Amino acid sequence: MATVFYDKASVSVEWGSVGETLLASDFTINYSTSAQPLYAVGNKGSLGQFPSSARVGDISFNFITSLTGAHYGQKGNIINFLASGIKHSVGSTASGVTISGAGVKGFGFLNSYSLNVASNSISSSSASFTFFGHDNELPISGRLADSTVTVGLGTTAGGSLATGIAHGRYTPLTTLRTTIGAGYDPGPTDIGTVFGADYSVSFNHNPIYKLGQEFPVTSLYTTAQESINVTEDIFQSGLAFNESSNDYTIDLHGLDDASTDDKMQLKMISGKQVSTSMSAGLDDIVRSQKTLTASY
């Protein structure tokens, strides 16, 4: 019997020569096969259950947004590094990463990545990967066992374990705020205050299956969709039919505001505002939300 307590079930991600053990608060691995019942006319009941597609797996996990690591010069955790790399990739062939948790591992393709940051709050992230397998390699292998890698503590940048965490205290997100005005001098009349932001990006992959083989010969990365939901105190009633595109940069900072290493960056290219809303509740100010989207 393999009884593994949570403190020995860390989530590690490896890509090529880089790897990182994430500050995951939970993770879930699913593995499924397709068993489709087949029926024949003249027969009451199923002939049996038969496979109709390949086995696939997936993993999803939530983790604290660590930002003191560095991968190929890019500061921040490895998930942010992967998302940025895939998003801006001009190649079609996707390279998966090896993800392991509690002794079980697979070769996964990043499906989605999201994070949130709000005033005076610790930022948290989540990610999910799909395991397609490859040629004769199973999507998932291994058995429940203690992870040999444990999460260390520290704030040194560039280490394999990135433990500095993003916090809303020193992350003003001024690049996301809305500025509106009448268009006359003396200039803008209202500049928003950002209370928080939710960022997400999702990726579409296309595994290519062939006859005579269960697992795909390759997987292609096709498109990605990115969005940022910004909570602030300005309602953009002048939302245009065709909003202009802008680049939006999010700089996430930790609690050590004096450190220059203490930063992780995300960049939305050619984002457009697509919606705005506002809501009021008891004992609170009127808050507005806008959604910025971009596609790759």
Place this chain on the structure above:
Amino acid sequence: MSNLPTFKFYSASNAKLKVNGEEILASNASLSLRTSIEPTYLITQRNTNDYMASDGVGGDLSFDYYLTGEDYFKSFITGQGERAGEVTVISGNFGGLNFDSGYLTSYSVNFGPNSPAIASAKVSFFDELRGEFEPTEQPPVASVQVLNLRNALVSNEGEVFVSGGVDNFVGGAYNYTAEVKPVYLMDETKPSAVSFGPKSVNVNFEIDSPSGYLPFSGTRAKISLDLKNSAGAIVENFTCSGVANQRNLASAVGDYIKQTVNIMQGTPAGIEVTNQAGGILTVVENMRGVEFT
């Protein structure tokens, strides 16, 4: 005593499909029957209530079925009508409604990765349907093994596959069609014979390595797909040996570039077609040894 009205509706499980007395594990079946009745006008009439038959009665039985081993219907592709008297008549029975003058006119098998092997067949018959619909209630047949394309092996020959180096076959289809016409003698409503017209086999496959190679006269090509059971033994084979006559390249946003190649074979009876550097086609029908130049 129940006062409920009686409805004569049945479910799919109440109608067995049998061909030549053998039960077919069909996922769907349809039986159509048609006459050739036309209104009869006199010279002085613009309207008429008189109708006359102008041709025989007949219909089609179409069904999709799971391949569980060697396919019985493939035996109707070859050896049908090539020689006088060399015909196997097909009888069919769907829920008790039956005929005994059927001929296989189309047959196809789709090949999709990791999918159950499913074939489609159409039997045309030239007679009235007989019998009464008799619903059955029967449990499913004992454990069956449905062949899956995961356990397939595709092999190929020909320059069309050499060009670009084709390594992967994503999916495809094997198609057979035959033209069958009834031959009626005087006083016959059920033909005493049938006439076989052209038969053709073609396969189309999606492959990798996009290429535009397709010579003016086509190019010799052969695809063979072996279907294995779960034990790894080859239980069925689909081969098309002829000429590659079409290529298709297509893609759409969010999708990959799909290339298909089509191979046609003029006869299913083991034809060999050679075409050397655009020369004259040499067709050797192995049954008769006749050479056309």
